Amino acid sequence: MRILFMSDTHGKHHELQNLPQADMLIHAGDITWGGTVEEVTDFVEWFGSLDYKYKIFIGGNHDFCLEEKETETIQRFLPKNCFYLCNSGVTIENIKIWGIPFFLSDDINGFLPQQIAEIPFNTDILITHNPPLGILDKSTLGANMGDEDLQQRVKKNKPQYHLFGHIHECYGLQKATSTTFINGSVLxxxxxxVNEPIVLDL
Structure with a gap:
């Protein structure tokens, strides 16, 4: 399975040209700048039109309007081969994929630790918007911006890939013993x- 991964397009998705071929396209959130319904609709129309067999996306901290929507509500507007994951998963050709958004309301209300604790142990690909602590998460000010609970859960679960974004300046790939971590921020x-979407094989 060849996967094309990107994150943090912030409304600039139409500027992405000549995307590489792959079986699956994954976007790890911040699809918008201002989080409006119009921006989400524009992204969904673009994303749904792309020629990939499977397409998956999650929400990021900029995607405010997704915070109030049930997963099933968003899914009704998507093509059958396109999936919106929100603390939920999908199995595609025996590959188990789990997605967790990063909504500020969940962070403020203290829901994120429980959402992280619910990541299944048999996950092959974990998609989150924010990174785990200490991995491709350092801001320009030198601070590590990742999540410690997420770091510990990934260490226990050992997914083959952990895909995320959020910290734009840390685009890249880092391999550990059991998991390959990828920050796919294209901005x-x-x-x-400035950054290209990343191709990976599973």
């Missing part, structure tokens, strides 16, 4: 489109 810290 840099100044919100310029």
């Amino acid at each position: 840099d810290e100044n919100y310029n489109l």
Whole structure:
């Protein structure tokens, strides 16, 4: 299975040209800048039209309007081969995929630790918007911005891939013993489109 991965397009998705071929396309959130319904609709129309067998996306901290919507509500507007994951999973060709958004309301209300605790142990690909602590998560000010609970859960679960974004300046790949971590932010810290979506094989 060949997968094309990206994150943090912030409304600049139409600027992505000549995307590589793959079986599956995954987006790890921040599909919008202002989190409006119009921005989400524009992204969904673009994402749904792309020529990939399977397509998956989650929400990020900029995608405010998704916070109030049930997963089933979003899914009704998507093509059959396109999946919106929100603390939920999908199995595609025996590959188990789990997605966790990063909504500020969940963070403020203290829901994130429980959402992280519910990641299944048999997950092959974990998609989150924010990174785990200490892995591709350092801001330009030098602070590690990742989540410690997420770091510990990934260490226990050992998914083959952990895909995320959020910290634009940490685009790249880092391999550990059991898991390959990828920050797929296509925009840099100044919100310029400078990075390519990343191709991986499972």
